[in-house]
Amino acid sequence: MMLGKGNLIKNKHTNMELEEYKMKLLGKDRLREVIDLQQHVYDNLPNKDVLYMDSYEDMLSDMEDGARVIGVLNSKDKIIAYRYIGFPGRDERNMGYDIGMQPEQMDKVVHLETTVVDSKYRGNDLQNLTLVAAKKMVVQEGYQHFICTVSPHNFFSLYNIMKNGLKIKALKRKYGSTEKGDDGLWRFILHSDMEKQILNPVDLVISKWANLEMQRDLIERGYIGYELHKDSQQLNYVKFEEAKI
Ligand SMILES: CC(C)(COP(=O)(O)OP(=O)(O)OC[C@H]1O[C@@H](n2cnc3c(N)ncnc32)[C@H](O)[C@@H]1OP(=O)(O)O)[C@@H](O)C(=O)NCCC(=O)NCCS
Structure with missing residues (x-):
């Protein structure tokens, strides 16, 4: 299924080349390439903690249960970016449980899983464009909530x-394994209700993006991470009159 096409700039900060791209849903036949791209990006990450790697087997079984992978393909049909989205339903891994969502909402949850952009193609807004495409697709199908984790x-x-309207609702360790005695990785859990109701803000606190202790304290006191400013790296935390999800 074709989701979009256009031009992008390869190697934006060196020898800039204009190239056509296509965005489409990928089949299971391209999952090996997806995993290879993930590995390539991971190997080149300065801080490996920011990307929790999905295995081929887990992604395959998730795709068989309905998960989708939106791929961005360059002019040679090579996958240069992807966004993986899942539909956890009532499964215990639904992150709606992490943020106190009402049980009847669980079937309307879409998990924004991993997104990866090949470093040669960064700076083309592909993380955002694939999210916009995902939103268009799932809203038509009656899904209402986006939930994802992001490393602090x-x-x-x-x-x-956050530019796409997701708000920080929790800060906790995820992807750990009790059996292995592994506590997991620190993650913000962000959520957006695509049919959102307007709430009444009652307080606003500005935090530095990197001040995690302050943010944890604010979240515990019922504040929501509302907006992140690119230049100042300031995060606005807002408390609403009624913060029911
Ligand atoms: C996060 C990520 C998907 C964003 O890629 P993107 O959509 O191309 O990013 P943007 O188009 O918004 O980039 C905006 C600016 O930030 C820069 N930028 C983006 N990601 C960057 C990174 N990881 N390191 C340094 N600079 C980066 C871009 O070059 C661009 O700068 P410019 O405007 O001067 O050209 C990409 O960095 C990535 O694949 N990271 C590794 C995997 C990851 O962390 N995934 C998210 C968690 S699942």
Whole structure:
């Protein structure tokens, strides 16, 4: 299924080349390429904690249960970026449980799982464009909530996600394994209700993006991470009159 097409700039900060791209839903036959791109991006990350790697087997079984992968393909049909979205339903891994969502809303949850852009193609807004395409697709199908995790150390990703209206609702460790004695990685949990109701703000606190202790304290006191400013790296935390999800 074709989701979009256009031009982008390869190697934006060196020898800039204009190139055509297509965005489409990928089939299971291209999952190996997706995993290869993920590995390539991971190997080149300065801070590996920002990307929790999905295995081929987990993604395959999730795709068989309905998860989708939106791929961005360059002029040679090579996958240069992807966005993986899942539909957890009533499964216990639904992050609606992490943010106290009402049980009847769980079937309307879309998980924004991993997004990866090949470094040669960064700066073309692809994280955002794939999110916009995902939203258009799932809203038509009756889904209402986007939920995702973002590492507190991944400023670019946090900015792109918050720009799309997702708000910080929790800060906790995820992807750990009790059996292995692994506590997991620190993650913000962000949520947006696409049929959102207007709430009444009662207080506003400005935090530095990197001040996690302050943010944890604010979240515990019922504040929501509302807006991230790119230049100042300031995060606005807002308390609403009624913060029911
Ligand atoms: C997060 C990510 C998907 C964003 O890619 P993107 O959509 O191309 O980013 P944007 O188009 O919004 O980039 C905006 C600016 O930030 C820069 N930028 C984006 N990601 C960057 C990164 N990881 N490191 C340094 N600069 C980065 C871009 O070059 C661009 O700068 P410019 O305007 O001067 O050209 C990409 O950095 C990435 O694949 N990171 C590794 C995997 C990851 O962290 N995924 C998210 C968690 S699942």
